[in-house]
Amino acid sequence: MKNVTIGIDIGGTSTKYGLTDRDGNIYFQGEISTQQFNEFTDYVKALSDKLREELSGLKVHLLGIGVGAANGNYYKGTIEHATNLKWKGIIPLAELLKQEFNVPVLVTNDANAAAVGEMVYGAARNMKDFIVITLGTGLGSGIVCNGHLVNGKHGIAGEIGHTTVNYAGRYCNCGKRGCLETYVSATGIKRTVYKLLADHLEPSELRGVSFEDLDTRMITDAALRGDIVALAAFEYTGRILGTKLAETVVHTDPEAIFLFGGLSLAGDLIFKPTIKHMELNLMPIFRGKVKVLPSGLQNQAAPILGASSLVWNYLEEKESREIQLLNN
Amino acid sequence: MKNVTIGIDIGGTSTKYGLTDRDGNIYFQGEISTQQFNEFTDYVKALSDKLREELSGLKVHLLGIGVGAANGNYYKGTIEHATNLKWKGIIPLAELLKQEFNVPVLVTNDANAAAVGEMVYGAARNMKDFIVITLGTGLGSGIVCNGHLVNGKHGIAGEIGHTTVNYAGRYCNCGKRGCLETYVSATGIKRTVYKLLADHLEPSELRGVSFEDLDTRMITDAALRGDIVALAAFEYTGRILGTKLAETVVHTDPEAIFLFGGLSLAGDLIFKPTIKHMELNLMPIFRGKVKVLPSGLQNQAAPILGASSLVWNYLEEKESREIQLLNN
Numbered sequence: 245m246k247n248v249t250i251g252i253d254i255g256g257t258s259t260k261y262g263l264t265d266r267d268g269n270i271y272f273q274g275e276i277s278t279q280q281f282n283e284f285t286d287y288v289k290a291l292s293d294k295l296r297e298e299l300s301g302l303k304v305h306l307l308g309i310g311v312g313a314a315n316g317n318y319y320k321g322t323i324e325h326a327t328n329l330k331w332k333g334i335i336p337l338a339e340l341l342k343q344e345f346n347v348p349v350l351v352t353n354d355a356n357a358a359a360v361g362e363m364v365y366g367a368a369r370n371m372k373d374f375i376v377i378t379l380g381t382g383l384g385s386g387i388v389c390n391g392h393l394v395n396g397k398h399g400i401a402g403e404i405g406h407t408t409v410n411y412a413g414r415y416c417n418c419g420k421r422g423c424l425e426t427y428v429s430a431t432g433i434k435r436t437v438y439k440l441l442a443d444h445l446e447p448s449e450l451r452g453v454s455f456e457d458l459d460t461r462m463i464t465d466a467a468l469r470g471d472i473v474a475l476a477a478f479e480y481t482g483r484i485l486g487t488k489l490a491e492t493v494v495h496t497d498p499e500a501i502f503l504f505g506g507l508s509l510a511g512d513l514i515f516k517p518t519i520k521h522m523e524l525n526l527m528p529i530f531r532g533k534v535k536v537l538p539s540g541l542q543n544q545a546a547p548i549l550g551a552s553s554l555v556w557n558y559l560e561e562k563e564s565r566e567i568q569l570l571n572n
Numbered sequence: 573m574k575n576v577t578i579g580i581d582i583g584g585t586s587t588k589y590g591l592t593d594r595d596g597n598i599y600f601q602g603e604i605s606t607q608q609f610n611e612f613t614d615y616v617k618a619l620s621d622k623l624r625e626e627l628s629g630l631k632v633h634l635l636g637i638g639v640g641a642a643n644g645n646y647y648k649g650t651i652e653h654a655t656n657l658k659w660k661g662i663i664p665l666a667e668l669l670k671q672e673f674n675v676p677v678l679v680t681n682d683a684n685a686a687a688v689g690e691m692v693y694g695a696a697r698n699m700k701d702f703i704v705i706t707l708g709t710g711l712g713s714g715i716v717c718n719g720h721l722v723n724g725k726h727g728i729a730g731e732i733g734h735t736t737v738n739y740a741g742r743y744c745n746c747g748k749r750g751c752l753e754t755y756v757s758a759t760g761i762k763r764t765v766y767k768l769l770a771d772h773l774e775p776s777e778l779r780g781v782s783f784e785d786l787d788t789r790m791i792t793d794a795a796l797r798g799d800i801v802a803l804a805a806f807e808y809t810g811r812i813l814g815t816k817l818a819e820t821v822v823h824t825d826p827e828a829i830f831l832f833g834g835l836s837l838a839g840d841l842i843f844k845p846t847i848k849h850m851e852l853n854l855m856p857i858f859r860g861k862v863k864v865l866p867s868g869l870q871n872q873a874a875p876i877l878g879a880s881s882l883v884w885n886y887l888e889e890k891e892s893r894e895i896q897l898l899n900n
Contacts, residue, residue, distance in 0.1 A: 373725045387823065389724075394717045396825020397701045398861055401717075403822040406855035419856045494731040495715065495823050497724020527734035528747045533726055 248304040250295060251552030253354065254278060254313035256328035261295060262548035263304070266556055268365040270545055272298045284331040285340070292344040308348040309341055310554030312357030312547060319399040321351045327417065350554040352395075354378065354547065355402060358504050358539070359386025360393055360557050361550030367502060367540025374498045376539065377404070377485075379507035382417075383425035383432070389496050393557070404492055405429070409484055428485045430460045430506050436477045437463055448473035464510045478510065482517025489518065490525035493534050504539035504546070511538075576632040578623060579880030581682065582606060582641040584656035589623060590876035591632070594884055596693040598873055600626045612659040613668070620672040636676040637669055638882030640685030640875060647727040649679045655745065678882040680723075682706065682875065683730060686832050686867070687714025688721055688885050689878030695830060695868025702826045704867065705732070705813075707835035710745075711753035711760070717824050721885070732820055733757070737812055756813045758788045758834050764805045765791055776801035792838045806838065810845025817846065818853035821862050832867035832874070839866075 246265055253260045255278060262273030276294055281287035299306070315326040321338025323329070338349035352360075359376040362368040368376075372391040378384040383405035387394040394401045405425035406418050413422025414435060426432055437450055437458060449466050450458065450473055466474035489501060507514055519536050526534075541549055574593055581588045583606060590601030604622055609615035627634070643654040649666025651657065666677040680688075687704040690696040696704075700719040706712040711733035715722040722729045733753035734746050741750025742763060754760055765778055765786060777794050778786065778801055794802035817829060835842055847864050854862075869877055 371725075373722075373729075389717050389722045389729075390720045392718045392720075394701075394824050396717075397699075397827035398825055398858075400857055401701075401823065401825035403825075403855055403858075406822050407819045408853065411853075420853075423855075491735045491819065492823065494734050495729065495820065496722050497726055497729035497731075499725035525736065525739075525748075527731055527751075529728055530726075530731075 245303055245305045247307050249307050249552040249555035250309045251548040251550065251554075252291070252309065252311045253357075253547030253551050254311060254323070254329075256314075259291060260547055261291070262545060262552070263298070263302075264549060264552045268549055270548070271302060271304065273545060273548055274298065279330060282330065284335050287331075288337070288340045288344070292341070295345075306345065306347055307559060308350065308555035309345060310357065310551040310558075311337060311341070311349065311351045312354040312551040312554075313337070313351065314353060316351040316353045316356075317399045318350070318352040318356070318395050321349060323351065348555065348558060350558050352393075352554060353384065353402075354380075354550070355384025356386040356393055356395070357550035357554060358384070358541070358546070359388055359402075361541050361546065361553040362386075362502055362504075362539060363388060363391075363393075364553035364556050365541060365549050367537060368500065371499050373496065374500045374502065375404075375492065375496070376502045376504055377489075379429055379503060379505040381430055383429045387496060387498075392561070394496075404488070407488060407491070409488065424484070424488050428481055428488075428507075433460060433463055433477055433481050433507060434458050436480050437473060440473050440476055440480070444473065444476075446472045450474060460506045460510070464513065467510070467513050475513075478513040479517050481507070482514050483521045485514075486518040486521030486523075487525050489522045489536070490527075490530075493522070493530055494527055497530070498534060500535040500537050502537050502539045504541065508538055509542070573631050573633045575635050577635050577880040577883035578637045579876040579878065579882075580619070580637065580639045581685075581875030581879050582639060582651070582657075584642075587619060588875055589619070590873060590880070591626070591630075592877060592880045596877055598876070599630060599632065601873065601876055602626065607658060610658070612663050615659075616665070616668045616672070620669070623673075634673065634675055635887060636678065636883035637673060638685065638879040638886075639665060639669070639677065639679045640682040640879040640882075641665070641679065642681060644679040644681045644684075645727045646678070646680040646684070646723050649677060651679065676883065676886060678886050680721075680882060681712065681730075682708075682878070683712025684714040684721055684723070685878035685882060686712070686869070686874070687716055687730075689869050689874065689881040690714075690830055690832075690867060691716060691719075691721075692881035692884050693869060693877050695865060696828065699827050701824065702828045702830065703732075703820065703824070704830045704832055705817075707757055707831060707833040709757060709759055711757045715824060715826075720889070722824075732816070735816060735819070737816065752812070752816050756809055756816075756835070761788060761791055761805055761809050761835060762786050764808050765801060768801050768804055768808070772801070772804075774800045778802060788834045788838070792841065795838070795841050803841075806841040807845050809835070810842050811849045813842075814846040814849030814851075815853050817850045817864070818855075818858075821850070821858055822855055825858070826862060828863040828865050830865050830867045832869065836866055837870065 263271040323335040341349045385402045385404040410422035414426035416423040591599040651663040669677045713732040738750035742754035744751040
C-alpha cells in the first residue's frame with residue numbers, strides 16, 4: 245500500500261484538499277465552502293465526511309494530515325484569531341481532525357506551509373537555508389535555516405510582511421502603519437496604482453477601473469502593453485521589496501529567496517526591480533550571493549502540496565529524533 | 573582526566589586565550605599580542621608555544637579549540653579579509669592550529685561565539701530561539717533558531733548591524749550609509765553625542781572632551797550625573813536599537829534578545845528606551861512576548877567562554893548526527 249498524506253488549505257471563502265504521496269503525485273483533490281458553515285464543528289464534520297468518501301476504495305496508507313491556514317499555530321495545532329474566518333477565538337483544529345482520522349495533524353500558516361512545500365517538493369529540495377515570500381492578499385514568509393522551518397518561540401516567526409517601510413505610511417490590518425505588505429502584495433500594488441494615478445498626470449488604461457475591480461492580472465496586462473502607470477507600479481513595488489529583502493538577507497544569509505503567488509507570476513516586471521534594489525542596498529559582502537527565484541510550486545495544487553508536505557517533514561524529523569532518543 | 577577545551581579570542585590588538593571545562597570553570601587564561609607579528613605563521617607558532625607551556629603538567633584531555641575572530645568563517649575555518657588585522661586575504665587558521673594540536677578547531681566571528689557561549693554557559697541555557705547583540709566598536713549579532721546557531725548558506729548570517737536606519741545617514745566601514753552599527757555601538761553613541769552637541773545649545777560636561785578621547789564609560793558616567801546631552805544620547809541610541817529590534821523580532825520570533833558588551837553595561841539607560849521603542853513598533857501579536865535582557869556572560873572571561881563553547885556545541889551536535897548515521 246502506498247503511503248500518502250492529506251493536504252488541506254483553508255481560505256476564507258473555500259477550503260481545498262488533496263491526497264498526495266512523497267513524490268507529489270496527487271490521487272484526488274477537491275474543494276468545499278469554508279464560509280457556509282456558521283459552526284466550526286459542522287465544518288470539520290462536513291470536511292471529514294468528504295475526505296472519507298474520497299478515500300473509500302483507495303488502497304493507501306494515510307500517514308497524517310497537514311493544514312495551511314492564516315494564523316495557524318504549529319505548536320498548538322490551532323487557528324488563532326483569524327481575521328479571514330467567521331469562527332472567532334482559538335479553534336482546536338488538529339484535535340478535532342485527529343478525532344476523525346486518528347493520524348498526526350500538523351497545522352501552520354500558509355506561508356510556512358509554502359516554505360516546507362518548497363523544501364519537500366519544490367525548487368529548494370537541496371537547500372538548507374532559504375526563504376519563501378508568498379504574495380497574495382498580504383505578504384507572508386517562511387524562513388528555513390539549517391534545514392528546519394523557523395517557527396520561533398511562540399510559533400509566529402516569519403512575519404516579514406510586517407516590517408516597516410514607512411512609519412507614517414499606509415494603514416495595515418495588523419494595526420500598524422507602513423508595513424511591507426501594504427506595498428508589496430496584490431492589495432499593495434493596487435494601492436500603489438491608485439497613489440500613482442493620484443500623483444501623476446500620465447494617461448493610463450487603469451484610470452477607467454474602480455479600486456474594487458482592479459486586480460494584479462489587470463495591472464500586469466496593462467504593464468505588458470506598455471501602460472506607463474502600470475509599469476511604474478511594478479518598479480515601485482520591486483524597489484520596496486528589494487530594499488527590504490536586503491535587510492532580511494543579513495539576518496539569516498539564505499541561499500535563495502523564492503517568490504510565490506499572483507504578483508510573482510508577472511516575471512521580469514517584478515523580479516528585475518526587486519533584484520536590482522536588493523543588490524544595491526545589500527551589505528557588500530552579501531552582494532551577488534543570494535538568488536531571487538520563482539517558486540518551484542507555481543501551480544493549482546501548490547497549497548495542497550504545501551500543506552501535505554508538513555506531514556512528510558514532520559515524520560522525517562521525528563524519525564531522526566527517535567533514533568537519537570533510543571540511543572541516549 | 574577532565575575533558576577541557578581551549579577558547580581563543582583574536583582581537584586587533586591582543587589575543588586572549590583560556591582553558592575551560594563543560595561547566596565553564598577556567599583552568600588558566602592569558603593574553604599575547606596580536607599586532608606584534610608581521611607574519612601570521614609566526615603568530616600561530618608563538619600562540620601554540622604559549623598554550624603548550626600552559627598545558628604542560630595539567631592532567632586534562634583536550635577535546636578541541638574554539639576561536640572567535642572578526643570575519644571568522646565557520647564553514648572554512650578561516651579568517652577572511654579582516655579589517656582589524658594586519659594579515660591580509662584569507663588566513664587558514666583552523667588548518668594551522670590543527671597541525672599544532674591535532675584536535676578539532678572551530679572558528680567563527682565574535683558575535684556568533686557570544687551566542688553559542690550564551691547557550692552553553694550563559695542565560696540562554698534553556699532556550700532554543702534567541703538572539704545575542706554584541707555592542708562593541710561595532711554591532712554584531714548571533715541568531716539561534718531551533719537550538720542551532722544560524723550560520724547561513726555562506727557562513728555570514730547575523731549581520732543585523734548592517735541593516736539600514738537611514739539611507740542618507742552616517743558612513744559605515746562596510747561601504748554603505750546609515751547602518752545600525754553607526755548609531756548603536758561604542759562608536760555610534762560617540763557619533764550621536766557629537767551630533768547632539770552640534771545640534772543643540774545645552775551645556776554638557778562632554779563639550780570639553782575630544783572625539784578621540786570620548787568613550788562609552790564617560791558618556792555613561794555623565795548620564796548618571798544628569799548630563800542632559802549624555803542622557804539624550806542614550807535615549808537616541810535606545811530608540812534606534814528598539815525600533816530596529818522590532819523588525820528583527822518578526823523574522824525569527826525569539827524568546828529573548830540579549831545585549832552584550834560595553835554599551836549594555838549602562839543598564840536602564842540603554843535597556844529602557846530600547847524596550848519601549850521595540851514594543852511601540854512591534855507587530856501587535858508579538859507585543860509583550862520577547863524579553864530584552866543583559867547577557868549572562870558579562871565578565872572578563874566572556875570572549876574565552878564564547879570561543880570555547882564552540883567546541884562543546886560542535887561535539888554535542890556531532891554526537892547526535894553520528895548516532896543518526898549509524899542507524900540509517
